Amino acid sequence: MQTPFRPVPAHPDFPAQEHAILELWRERRTFARLRAQNAGGPRWSFLDGPITANNPMGVHHAWGRAYKDLFQRFHAMLGQDQRWQNGFDCQGLWVEVNVERELGFTSKRDIEEYGIAEFVSLCKQRVLTFAARQTEQSIRLGMWMDWNDPHELRRLRDLLADDPTRVITVDGPRGPVTDTVEQIVGRLGMPELGGSYFTFSNENNYLIWSFLAECHRRGWLYKGHDTMPWCARCGTGISQHEMAEGYQEREDPGLTVRFPLVERPGEALLVWTTTPWTLTSNVAAAVGPALRYVKVRQGEQLYWLGRGTLKQALEGPFEVLEERRGADLVGWHYGGPFDDLPAVQQAFAASPDADGGPYEHRVVAWDEVGEDEGTGIVHIAPGCGAEDFQLGRQLGLPVIAPLDENGVFVPGFGSFSGRDVREVAEPIVERLRKSGRFYRVAPYLHRYPHCWRCGTPLVFRLVDEWYISMGPVYDQPRETLTREQVDASLRYQIMEVVDQIRWIPGFGYERELDWLLNMHDWMISKKRYWGLALPIYDCAACGTVTVVGSREELRERAVDGWEQFEGHTPHRPYVDAVKIACPGCGAPVERIQDVGNPWLDAGIVPFSTLHYREDPEFWRRWFPADFITESFPGQFRNWFYSLLAMSTVLRREPPFRTIFGYGTLYGEDGRPMHKSWGNAIEFDDAAERMGVDVMRWMFANARPEDNILFGWHAADEARRELLVLWNVFAFFMRYAGLAGWTPTGGAPDPARRPVLDRWILSRTAGLAAGVRERLEDVDVRGAATLISAHIDALSTWYLRRSRRRFSRHADEADRAAAFATLQRALVDLARIVAPILPFLAEEIYQAIAVAADPAVPDSVHLTRWPDGELAGLRDERLERAMGTLLRAAELARGLRAQAGLRLRQPLARLWVALPGGDLPERDALLALLADELNVREVALIGDESALVERRVKPLLPRIGKRLGSQIPAIMAAARANAVEYLPDGAVRLAGVTLAPDEVEILATPRPGTAVAHDEGLVVVIDTTLTDELRAEGDARELQRAVQDLRRDAELELDEPIELWIEAPTAVAERLAPYLGRLAAETLAEAVHLSAPPPDVAAVEVELDGGRARIALRRWFGEASR
C-alpha cells in the first residue's frame, strides 16, 4: 500500500480551505446524513431565537450563532436527535423603517398614499431578501441548520412582487405543495415546506391570536389611556421595553420662564423646562413640599425659586429677601404662559374649580421635585409627560393634549396649530419674550429618549393603547404570597416559571425576576402597518371588546368583508376589511387598526414552530426546549420575557430548561462598532480574511458574561494558536509521506508503546472526557482552555521530544509506534474540536483519517464523541509523573540560561531530587529529561543531600484560627529555618508544636549552589565543561550551521549534499569523532575537510575551539574531486 499522506502547506489559507470543505459537505450531503444517522435517537431540543431578517448579519450575530452551531454539533456527536430549525424574525417597525427609507418616505401619510397592500408586500420582500442573504452567511459560518435554498427564497420574493395570487407548485420534504405565492410564503417553515421558520407565517400569527384571546378571556387585556412616549416620525407609541434602548445624549434649550403670581403682584415663579413646546399645555407648577424656597430680588424683579438652585438657575447678581417651605407656596395662583390659546381656555373651562369658575394655574406639591437641575419648581403638563399625567390624575388637573399622531399641533393652539413640534422651540421663546414671560435660555445636554429605530427624539402624547395586565405587585416577600395572590397576578406566575429554569450566567435569574417585579403592563399595540394584525374588535356603539382567537372564529363571526380577506395572509390591509357582529349590541365592528408588538411574534415560537395546535404529540415531544442561547442585553425585557409570559399564560410551565446568555460585541478599541469610527468589521470581510474557524475560536475563548472586543489583532492571536495545531498536523503529513508510512499494522498495541506515546494518548483521553464535561455544563471557554493546553502539550512536549523518532534514523518499531500514536492523537483531537472548529477539524480528519481508511465515517461530524473509545488509554498516574518531569525540565532550562550554557552545549550531569523520592516509569522519564536537557546523565539525589536543606512551610489556612497572634513569630522562625524536627513528623517553631498535617516539609537549595527547587522537586546542573563536552558542543554547533545552509539553499528535506569543512587542524581533530553523525543528520554523502571550491558560497562558524568555514552543494551522485 502506498502512503496516503501528502505534504500540506506550511501557511494554510484557511478561508480557501473552508470553501472547499463547504463544497465537500454539499457533495456528500454530510448534514442530511448526520440527521438521518441520529433520527430516532434521544432528543435534544434546541430552540433558535429568531434573527431579524432585515439586514446582512454582522460579526456580533456570528458570536451567538457560533454558540448555537457548536452546541448543536456537540449534541449530534452524542447521537442526539435534533430539529435543526433556524428562525427569522420578520414583522415590525424595523423592517418598515428600512422600506420607508428605500422609498424616500418621511411620514405615515406617504405610506397610505403609496398603498398599504403594496407597502406590506415590500416588507415581506425585504424579509425574503435578507433571509436569503443571512442563510448564505450562516452557511459560510459553518452553521448547520435545515436551510432553505437561498435562490428559492429570492424566487419567491420576485414572484410576490410580480403577482402574489399566482398559483405555483414547490417541492417540500413530503412532496410537492401547490398554493398561491402569497400563501406559500405564509406557510414557510411549516412541515410541508420545511426550512427556517418565519414569524410572519400564518401559523405564527394565528397562534398569537389564540394567546391574546386567552388573555382576554382571563380579563388581562385592556385599553389604556395615558401619556406615552411617542415617535412623531413613525407615528406610533413606544413601549416601556423599547424606551430603554433609545436613550442618547442630546442638547436641548434649557429654558427658564416666569410665571407671575396672581395674589402677589410683582412676584413670579421661575420655572425651568427642556421641552419648550410643552409650555403650551402647562396647567400647574410643582414644588417639593419639604424643600426650602426663597424670594430674591434682581433689579426690579422679584422671583421665587428653590434655595438650592440659586447658583445654577439665576443669571447675574441677586438679593435673598425671604425664605419659605415649599408647602407654604402650594395653592398660589399664577398666570400661565399661553392663557390666550383657545385649547387652554376650553380645557380650563371644562375643569371647574370648587367655586364653579374655570380652573386656574396653581402651585401644587409633588415629592419628586428635586434641586439638582432647574429652579426647584417643575412645570406640569399632564398631556405632555407620563409623570405629569400621573400627578394630574391624582390632583384632578385638566389635561391639554396638543399633538396629533404626526407630532403636529392640533387646532386651538393659535399660530402653533399645524406646525411640527420639532420646529416650535424658537417661536415659543419669541412669544414668551414678547409677553414678558422669558427669563433665560441656555443649551442643556442630557440623556433623552429617542426612537430606537429611526433616532427621532420622542415626545409624550396622550393616546389609547392596548395592554396586557401584569397583575398587582404585592408589598411583601414572594415566599409569603398565598396561592390566591399568585393566581391573581401574572407577574408572579411568570416568576414561578423563571424559578424552574437554569440561568447561565447565574445573575440572569435575578435580572429577569427584577424586571418582572418592576415592569408595567405590557403595551402590545402599535399604530403601524407591517406586523401582527391585533384581532381586537372594539365596539364604538356599546364598548364591548371582542378578541378573535383564530381564522376560523373570524370567519364564523364575519358579517362583512370576508371575501376581500379570503386567500390572504392575516396582514393589513386585507384583514382590516372583515367586520364582525358585536356580541354586545350586534353592530358591525371593525378591527382596531393597530399591529402587534413584535416580541409577541418571537415569544410564540415554542408553540408555533412545534405545531402546538395541529400536532400536539409532536409539540409534547419537543417542548420545552432543552436549551436556548441569546445575547443578554435587552432580552430580559424582550425575547426571554415574551417567551416566559406567553408560555405562562398558555401552559404555566417553562418554555425552556436552560438559558445561556452572553454579552455584547465591541470593536477592538472597546467601543461599539461604528463605520465612521473605523472599528467596524463586516461579517463577510471577517469570514474571507480571517476565516470563520479563527472567528469561532475567538468566540469560544471569550468570557460569555463579559463583552468581547473583536478585531484583526485579536484574530491574529487566535490564528497563531490554531497554527500550532496546524503545524503538528503538517509535520505528520510531511514525515508520514517521507517515511512512506501506512497505518496498516506494524505498530505495537498502545499499552506497549513508549512512555511518551502512552502519555499523549492518556492526555487525549482526558481531553475527550474533560471537554465533554465542560460542554455539557455549557462552559465553552472552559472547553477551549482545555483544548489550548492540550495543543501546547502535543506540540511542545510530545512532538518536540518525539521528533527524532519520526526520522529515517529511528528504530523501525519505535517509528511505527510514533506514527500510529500521532495519527491517533490527531484524529481524536480533530473529533474533539469539531463542534468548535468544524472546518479545521474536517480538514485534518479528511487528510489523516479518511485518506488512510475508507472504512471510517467520511466526515469528522459523522463520528461520535470519542471519550468512550479512549477511556482505556487513560493513565493519570503517568500524567502526574510527566507533570513533575516537565517542571524539572523548566527548572533546568532556567539554570542553563543563568549559567550561560546554551542547550546545544552538552553537560555531563544533572541531579534531580524527586518529590516523594521516586516517579512511576522513572528510567524512561529520566531518559527523556536527559535528552531534552542535553545532559549525558541524570542522577537521582535524596532530599537530604548536601545540596539541599529541609525547610518548613506552615499551612496557614490550617493553623491560622488556632494560633492567631502567634503566627508572625512562627512564620519568622520558619523563614529563619529555626526549626526542630520531632520524631513523629511534627515540628517545633518558635516554641509551638505543629502537627505533621499542619506543615509541608520542602527540600530547598542551600545558598550558593546552582540549583532550582519547586515543592520538593530539586534540580542541580553540573556546570563543569570538559574538552570532550566542548568538542561535542562544537559538533552540534556545526551541524546547526549546516542545516541553516541547507535551508538557505532551499534544499528538499530528503536531498543529499556534499559538504566542505575548512578548519585548523586542532579543531578538525576535535570534531573527527562526530563527523559520521554530522553527515547522517545533514544528509551529506561526502564530507571534505578542505577549502570549498571557489564557486560554492561559504560561511564562517564561530566554534569554541576556533573558527571554521563551511560550504555545501547539492549531491549529484559522485564527489566533485
Add this chain to the structure above:
RNA sequence: GGGGGAGUAGCUCAGUGGUUAGAGCAGCCGUCUUAUACACGGCGCGUCGUGCGUUCGAAUCGCACCUCCCCCA
C-alpha cells in the same frame, strides 16, 4: 433617585482572608529548530480607585467617598 457590576502591570483580564498578587498580549533579552518568518524561555519597584475600620494577617471582609458601565425609575 433606587438596584447591580466594575475599578489590579502599557493593553485585556485572573486572583473569595494566608504573609512573596499572577496570566495573555505588546515591549526588551535570550533559546531551540530541516514543524523553517514555527515555537519555547526569561525579564514586572503594580499607591490592587481613595480613606477609615475588623483581623495575627486584607486585592479579598465592613463602612464612607470618587470614577465608569448596566438595569430600573
